[in-house]
Amino acid sequence: MVGSPQPRDDVGSQRPRVIVGTVRTRVIVGSARARPPPDGTPRPQLAAEESPRPRVIFGTPRARVIVGSPRPRVIVSSPWPAVVVASPRPRAPVGSPWPRVIVGTPRPRVIVGSPRARVAGADLSSAPSQGAPQGRRQDEHSGSSEEGPRPGGAAPGRRQGHVRLLSTAQGVGEEEEAAPDELEDWAQPCHTARPAASGWSLHSTPTRAVWLWDKGEELEAPFSIIPPTKCLRKEAALHVHKDFHPRVTCACQEHRTGTVGFKISKVIVVGDLSVGKTCLINRFCKDTFDKNYKATIGVDFEMERFEVLGIPFSLQLWDTAGQERFKCIASTYYRGAQAIIIVFNLNDVASLEHTKQWLADALKENDPSSVLLFLVGSKKDLSTPAQYVLMEKDALKVAQEMKAEYWAVSSLTGENVREFFFRVAALTFEANVLAELEKSGARRIGDVVRINSNDNNLYLTAGKKKSTCCP
Numbered sequence: 001m002v003g004s005p006q007p008r009d010d011v012g013s014q015r016p017r018v019i020v021g022t023v024r025t026r027v028i029v030g031s032a033r034a035r036p037p038p039d040g041t042p043r044p045q046l047a048a049e050e051s052p053r054p055r056v057i058f059g060t061p062r063a064r065v066i067v068g069s070p071r072p073r074v075i076v077s078s079p080w081p082a083v084v085v086a087s088p089r090p091r092a093p094v095g096s097p098w099p100r101v102i103v104g105t106p107r108p109r110v111i112v113g114s115p116r117a118r119v120a121g122a123d124l125s126s127a128p129s130q131g132a133p134q135g136r137r138q139d140e141h142s143g144s145s146e147e148g149p150r151p152g153g154a155a156p157g158r159r160q161g162h163v164r165l166l167s168t169a170q171g172v173g174e175e176e177e178a179a180p181d182e183l184e185d186w187a188q189p190c191h192t193a194r195p196a197a198s199g200w201s202l203h204s205t206p207t208r209a210v211w212l213w214d215k216g217e218e219l220e221a222p223f224s225i226i227p228p229t230k231c232l233r234k235e236a237a238l239h240v241h242k243d244f245h246p247r248v249t250c251a252c253q254e255h256r257t258g259t260v261g262f263k264i265s266k267v268i269v270v271g272d273l274s275v276g277k278t279c280l281i282n283r284f285c286k287d288t289f290d291k292n293y294k295a296t297i298g299v300d301f302e303m304e305r306f307e308v309l310g311i312p313f314s315l316q317l318w319d320t321a322g323q324e325r326f327k328c329i330a331s332t333y334y335r336g337a338q339a340i341i342i343v344f345n346l347n348d349v350a351s352l353e354h355t356k357q358w359l360a361d362a363l364k365e366n367d368p369s370s371v372l373l374f375l376v377g378s379k380k381d382l383s384t385p386a387q388y389v390l391m392e393k394d395a396l397k398v399a400q401e402m403k404a405e406y407w408a409v410s411s412l413t414g415e416n417v418r419e420f421f422f423r424v425a426a427l428t429f430e431a432n433v434l435a436e437l438e439k440s441g442a443r444r445i446g447d448v449v450r451i452n453s454n455d456n457n458l459y460l461t462a463g464k465k466k467s468t469c470c471p
């Protein structure tokens with residue numbers, strides 16, 4: 001088990017101490033615990049904090065708590081989370097000069113004081129339990145930070161430059177400029193956060209979606225609870241009613257949607273490696289496309305903010321790793337999803353077959369009766385019409401088996417991407433409002449409780465307002 005003992009370097013050597021043959025390899029550069037040489041010459045103490053080089057620790061069995069370390073940390077295959085408390089360096093998502101690379105850690109890192117942690121705290125049911133994950137792409141091994149815009153296009157600058165605030169619910173009102181740090185945190189309750197930060201505004205049919213990012217341009221997009229037929233064949237859609245459920249429309253008109261506007265709904269995106277999950281999310285959230293493959297390590301997520309029927313609504317889109325070796329990390333984030341998007345490559349039949357396993361894994365962590373399912377064929381631009389027809393037949397069969405709604409998209413051209421996410425947002429919103437109405441039960445949201453001290457029954461629901469539009 002333990003290798004034959006190797007001669008150690010001379011004590012006092014200026015070289016790093018390397019112990020070969022132990023179960024755990026330790027390479028400590030600039031260790032502060034170096035023993036003094038036998039001749040008594042005091043050896044210069046090279047404190048870890050002063051080390052000119054990054055500390056490299058392989059497989060250390062102990063948790064490391066690094067308080068305000070001024071140095072970059074490179075941690076490979078650590079089984080323990082790195083806990084960074086009150087780091088003096090700003091951990092702004094954009095342009096951090098300090099590479100942080102964590103490969104294969106099975107537990108989320110806890111970053112206290114991170115601006116992202118506040119986002120996670122907004123809704124503990126949908127947010128990760130220990131702060132938001134710092135999603136990473138594999139090219140970070142090179143030390144470059146991927147927190148800035150990814151190559152492949154000019155990412156709209158929600159996190160850079162200026163964004164526009166939309167000051168009316170209808171998306172046609174006054175606009176004003178605001179620096180990102182002036183914006184309401186995503187986690188702020190949306191009712192008070194109006195005017196909403198940039199995002200999508202969805203209305204009942206006929207409708208328009210307004211997208212105002214740094215470009216300030218308004219994009220019209222058709223939206224309906226029924227997707228346009230060119231996007232989706234009838235048999236592929238699970239929900240065939242013409243518009244939102246009447247109870248939902250009514251509740252929105254009367255502003256009786258309870259906590260829906262305060263919640264962040266979690267959507268997870270799963271599927272084989274390289275099927276295009278990241279590109280799909282990036283096409284919608286950043287309007288970018290990267291033709292270079294960079295494997296997602298663990299998970300990453302994007303927030304997207306909508307306004308549906310005048311009610312603010314947020315989706316948290318979780319991009320999970322498709323590579324087997326990162327699956328165990330990614331699967332810890334499956335819990336609490338309200339919608340599951342299973343992606344396969346329209347040009348790779350094996351990836352379609354694997355979707356059932358992806359669904360089974362995702363459902364282990366979620367309630368199958370309440371979660372919305374979507375089966376998405378990606379890279380439509382690479383299929384010829386004839387190939388597509390063949391694949392669509394198989395995909396529809398699988399979708400019906402799993403009771404998922406089927407979509408075919410291309411992140412390269414953008415075909416159906418926006419329509420698809422609008423659909424996800426609309427159906428998730430509808431499910432949320434219906435659940436909220438269900439939960440409120442006998443006592444309707446918005447009712448006033450009058451307390452009458454002369455009455456034996458102290459708690460009376462007073463004057464239930466008869467709804468003018470609810471069935």
Ligand SMILES: Nc1nc2c(ncn2[C@@H]2O[C@H](COP(=O)(O)OP(=O)(O)OP(=O)(O)O)[C@@H](O)[C@H]2O)c(=O)[nH]1
Nearest residue numbers: 274275276277278279290291293296322379411412
């Ligand atoms: N032609 C074409 N290529 C695509 C499309 N979507 C993704 N790709 C390419 O497919 C490769 C993989 O895309 P990713 O989005 O990184 O795949 P992924 O599913 O996130 O992969 P993992 O992170 O390993 O799970 C990249 O080279 C993309 O450029 C598409 O719609 N059309």
